[in-house]
Amino acid sequence: MAIKADEISQILRQQIESYQPEVHEATYGTVIKVGDNIATVYGLSEAYSGELLKFSNGVYGMVMNLEEDCIGCMVMGPDNDIREGDRVERTNRIADVPVGAAMFGRVVNALGQPIDGKGDIVTKERRTIEFTAPMVMDRQPVAQPMQTGLKAIDALVPIGRGQRELIIGDRQTGKTAIAIDAILNQKDTDVYCIYVAIGQRANAVATVVDTLKKHGVMDKCVVVAANANEPPSLLYLAPYTGCAIAEDLMYHGKHVLIIYDDLTKHAIAYREISLLLRRPPGREAFPGDVFYLHSRLLERSAKLSDELGGGSSTALPIIETQLGDVSAYIPTNVISITDGQIYLDADLFRSGNRPAVDVGLSVSRVGGSAQLKATKQVAGPLRVDLAQYRSLAAYAKLSADELDQVSRDQLARGDRITAVLNQKQYVPMPVEQMVAVLFAVTRGYMDKTPVSQIPRFEKEFISFMEHENKQILDSIKKEGKLDDKLMEQLGSCAEKFSSEVFAIEEA
Amino acid sequence: MLNEALSRRYAAAVYEMAAEQHTVPEILEDLRLIHATIAENAELKSALFSPTLGADVKQNIAQQLFSKHVRALALHFYMLLLKKDREAYLGDIIALYSDQYNKDNGILEVKLEVAAEIDPQLEALVVTNLTKMTGKRIDLNVEVHPELVGGAVVSAGEHYYDGSLKNQLAELYKQLK
Numbered sequence: 113m114a115i116k117a118d119e120i121s122q123i124l125r126q127q128i129e130s131y132q133p134e135v136h137e138a139t140y141g142t143v144i145k146v147g148d149n150i151a152t153v154y155g156l157s158e159a160y161s162g163e164l165l166k167f168s169n170g171v172y173g174m175v176m177n178l179e180e181d182c183i184g185c186m187v188m189g190p191d192n193d194i195r196e197g198d199r200v201e202r203t204n205r206i207a208d209v210p211v212g213a214a215m216f217g218r219v220v221n222a223l224g225q226p227i228d229g230k231g232d233i234v235t236k237e238r239r240t241i242e243f244t245a246p247m248v249m250d251r252q253p254v255a256q257p258m259q260t261g262l263k264a265i266d267a268l269v270p271i272g273r274g275q276r277e278l279i280i281g282d283r284q285t286g287k288t289a290i291a292i293d294a295i296l297n298q299k300d301t302d303v304y305c306i307y308v309a310i311g312q313r314a315n316a317v318a319t320v321v322d323t324l325k326k327h328g329v330m331d332k333c334v335v336v337a338a339n340a341n342e343p344p345s346l347l348y349l350a351p352y353t354g355c356a357i358a359e360d361l362m363y364h365g366k367h368v369l370i371i372y373d374d375l376t377k378h379a380i381a382y383r384e385i386s387l388l389l390r391r392p393p394g395r396e397a398f399p400g401d402v403f404y405l406h407s408r409l410l411e412r413s414a415k416l417s418d419e420l421g422g423g424s425s426t427a428l429p430i431i432e433t434q435l436g437d438v439s440a441y442i443p444t445n446v447i448s449i450t451d452g453q454i455y456l457d458a459d460l461f462r463s464g465n466r467p468a469v470d471v472g473l474s475v476s477r478v479g480g481s482a483q484l485k486a487t488k489q490v491a492g493p494l495r496v497d498l499a500q501y502r503s504l505a506a507y508a509k510l511s512a513d514e515l516d517q518v519s520r521d522q523l524a525r526g527d528r529i530t531a532v533l534n535q536k537q538y539v540p541m542p543v544e545q546m547v548a549v550l551f552a553v554t555r556g557y558m559d560k561t562p563v564s565q566i567p568r569f570e571k572e573f574i575s576f577m578e579h580e581n582k583q584i585l586d587s588i589k590k591e592g593k594l595d596d597k598l599m600e601q602l603g604s605c606a607e608k609f610s611s612e613v614f615a616i617e618e619a
Numbered sequence: 620m621l622n623e624a625l626s627r628r629y630a631a632a633v634y635e636m637a638a639e640q641h642t643v644p645e646i647l648e649d650l651r652l653i654h655a656t657i658a659e660n661a662e663l664k665s666a667l668f669s670p671t672l673g674a675d676v677k678q679n680i681a682q683q684l685f686s687k688h689v690r691a692l693a694l695h696f697y698m699l700l701l702k703k704d705r706e707a708y709l710g711d712i713i714a715l716y717s718d719q720y721n722k723d724n725g726i727l728e729v730k731l732e733v734a735a736e737i738d739p740q741l742e743a744l745v746v747t748n749l750t751k752m753t754g755k756r757i758d759l760n761v762e763v764h765p766e767l768v769g770g771a772v773v774s775a776g777e778h779y780y781d782g783s784l785k786n787q788l789a790e791l792y793k794q795l796k
Contacts, residue, residue: 128791131791131794133782133787134790135781135782136780136781136782136790137779137780137781138779139777139778140779154623156778157776158777167698180624181623181627182623276665506729
């Protein structure tokens with residue numbers, strides 16, 4: 113259908129006729145110098161820190177430094193057509209981003225603008241990217257589990273809703289994989305997910321989005337991406353943008369899981385900005401307020417009190433270490449801010465333990481009280497068994513022949529537990545299945561199975577439980593804990609499976 | 620501004636002394652005279668700004684040239700600038716000095732940009748309205764910029780009101796785009 117030229121000119125005429133001339137009122141300063149996405153602006157003596165400034169090419173900037181006779185400003189976009197002497201106007205507002213239901217399923221940049229080619233985000237709800245963290249009385253202790261679907265984590269370093277749990281490890285140790293699995297596991301829960309990609313390759317972000325789509329969770333996810341090619345100002349803003357989106361949901365009584373992937377690159381971007389703004393460098397050339405940079409971000413994740421709706425925002429920040437050095441500046445900072453860390457070990461990863469969680473170095477400071485009772489019951493002996501196994505394994509390397517039977521049993525148990533804790537990517541395990549499997553291994557029902565057969569045992573045991581003893585799994589799921597009767601039933605199932613079903617198959 | 624922090628300190632010092640002697644507007648005039656003389660005379664400027672001439676030579680020149688025309692305070696101040704190698708800052712210092720003078724006397728310097736010459740009646744109306752708006756004495760400078768097409772731009776310090784036709788057309792263009 114062609115639109116008549118008459119019609120178009122009619123509309124244009126109407127627009128021109130109805131145009132209301134307005135006097136443009138503003139306060140302005142002048143660009144003294146610009147480069148590397150940092151502009152020095154003369155004037156604007158009344159501008160406040162964090163305020164948005166508008167450059168004459170339409171790009172916005174953020175006030176970072178207030179000096180005696182000029183302003184240091186971070187340019188949030190291309191700076192190549194900003195010239196010396198250009199006017200810079202005050203906007204009297206601080207940066208905000210669109211939030212709310214319209215964001216789900218979308219990929220946005222650090223300013224909340226869509227970059228997924230699906231058109232504009234139509235919403236009136238906006239939220240400032242910086243916001244004060246909830247006060248002490250606005251919070252309540254973490255008590256509800258946030259299941260990741262990973263045995264190694266849910267059993268040993270449980271995460272609760274409202275917790276901040278750091279994922280830390282060298283490059284290529286499966287940090288992002290854990291985060292993505294945790295998101296996938298929220299498919300049938302009431303938890304919304306936000307994935308913030310900071311300084312990553314656009315290709316890697318596309319892969320994540322694709323995975324989320326493929327597993328049908330993208331509808332309850334928002335991806336905030338500030339890719340490696342973008343100016344450091346956007347990398348710096350991205351986590352706060354993601355946090356604002358999460359916070360809006362949290363204050364509406366919803367539950368959110370937010371991933372910051374990763375805060376090392378965030379700190380590096382901030383270092384770049386700070387050095388260009390001529391702020392004094394400190395340790396590792398990071399500015400003095402790099403701790404505050406992350407603490408003010410992570411403190412905004414919380415479990416709110418019931419008066420405030422009881423919403424929660426669980427944060428999984430990611431930190432990349434160099435050669436396992438957790439005592440570097442940024443890792444120690446973030447470790448001290450978070451409620452625990454999941455440490456991924458490169459050697460474990462290379463030897464085939466995936467997820468490569470180092471159980472000894474990983475802790476969850478508040479998750480214990482949030483762990484599901486049933487998981488706690490079966491995972492209780494796990495930590496002790498593993499600890500004994502590790503100390504013994506180190507000793508056994510020297511003289512394996514001289515070990516007594518008890519030690520050999522412990523070693524065998526440890527091998528099997530380690531095998532059970534391995535898990536493939538993108539297959540999060542429902543909690544009731546996890547309880548059954550962990551029950552079987554900690555109670556010794558797998559002791560007779562060769563280690564190489566453990567994955568098959570696990571798979572078939574789950575299938576056996578699902579098909580023939582569904583009611584047990586259902587009641588674990590429903591009750592959330594194992595009473596004596598359930599324990600007994602589970603025991604007899606495991607016994608039956610290991611001695612009859614699995615043994616017959618093997619024969 | 621070359622270095623506002625630096626200029627502000629010199630300006631504040633000379634302003635305070637002038638205020639003590641009750642000669643603030645006179646000293647402003649004298650400083651402007653010195654500045655204008657140097658700006659208009661290229662030879663003098665190159666001598667006073669020359670890096671090869673010592674401060675004492677420059678001071679001698681200034682002494683002979685200005686001692687009969689300006690007050691002692693203004694001359695002494697300029698001598699100090701020469702001694703400290705700050706002669707290039709005089710323009711900035713005068714601007715800040717006059718800012719302070721305006722502030723203390725409730726005067727607001729306003730720039731009115733228009734597309735064509737306006738009649739004095741209209742100018743008086745602008746002044747009256749601005750006085751009503753700000754409660755200050757208005758020192759109006761009118762500039763003609765034909766590229767504004769029509770309307771006017773009023774600016775005072777960092778604030779400006781753009782009611783020019785040029786801006787409105789640009790806004791309309793943005794809306795239609």
